[in-house]
Amino acid sequence: MKLYPHYVVVGFSNSYLISGKESSAAVIIDPGRFDAKMLSLIENNKLKICAVLLTNSHKSHVSGIKTLLKIYDAKIYCYHASLFGIKTIPVRDRQQIKCGDLTFTVIETPGHSTDSVVYRLGDWLFTGDTLSAGLTGTTPNLQAHILQLKKIREKLLPLGDELIVFPGHGPPTRLGIERRYNVMLNELCPRARRNVSFF
């Protein structure tokens, strides 16, 4: 597998282009913007975009979709059945998505938004806004925050300390580092209290 992390100006977010070992089939996760850099990367490596995976439908993760679809005939996978009037393939917990020799597993983690999901590919986790280095996603209310923490603790942390987390914003991290040091996971800290609109 090859991974091309890409910094997106929209919302200071991350896009990831992943290609398989054996085929030219490739996947884009969260195209917050589809720019010339991403285009040349795909073309220079002779990749064929077969799928776009969305971790949530917020602007900083999806703004590049319309441009991308003008160039490539890719399937869009997200929690909802449509996005901006574009028909998508809805994903659900434990669903597997295959693209060439890449197989992603969907992990539903609602909280930051009702449609938040994480994609696992081997030892890599693409966590979108659910979990980033030292932080968790902002949430609309206290219940959503508690739900997000529950999903992270129950579904992500048990996967193993060595797993590499590629978040939707900020630098990568390891799951073990987050388990030990992410203040948002360990208690309802002041930042977490500000993180919800309830307070």
Next chain:
Amino acid sequence: MDTLNSREKTLCSFTGCSQEALFKSARCAHHLEDIGHYMSMLKEFLLSTKDFSCLNLSNLVFSDLTIEGKYFYFCNLHASIFTNCEFDNINFQLSFFDSCRFFNCRFNEGRIGWSVLADSLFDKCTFSKQDIFRSNFNACRLKHTSFQNSSLFTSRFIKADFFHSEFVDCNLLRVHFEYAQLNDTLFKNSNQEEAIFDSERIEE
């Protein structure tokens, strides 16, 4: 933009060990039979080769090492110890230095991108003219450590513990310092107003 090739993991051949084997070895650092021989072989390799990718060099001890003009790519140096090491014009991309210890090390005119240095200790270290991008220094302990004339754009120092350290002439745009202990830490000629401290809330 950088490429990451997933590493093919080989487990340590020592019975019952679940650690990944080191580069060019059948065993992990804890079960090496002749660590001295391995380190001299490795030192020679590091000095004679320019590009490194997907190496596992975790739990090793490096001392008095000076390397220049190298490119490290998706290398795992987890829990290694570096003493009196000098890294000149070194490009570390997608590399993992989590839970490492750096004593009296210097990083000069190089790049650190998309890398994880979280939970590490930096004691009397200097980062000079470094382009540090999207790198993770969360929960680090930094003592008498200096960042000079460097960009740390969108890097994170969340819950880091600073002691007598400094940022001089640094770009701190979108650098996170939430829950960091900034004891006697100096920000000089740096845009700390564009960094993110505890009092702010980020909408992402």
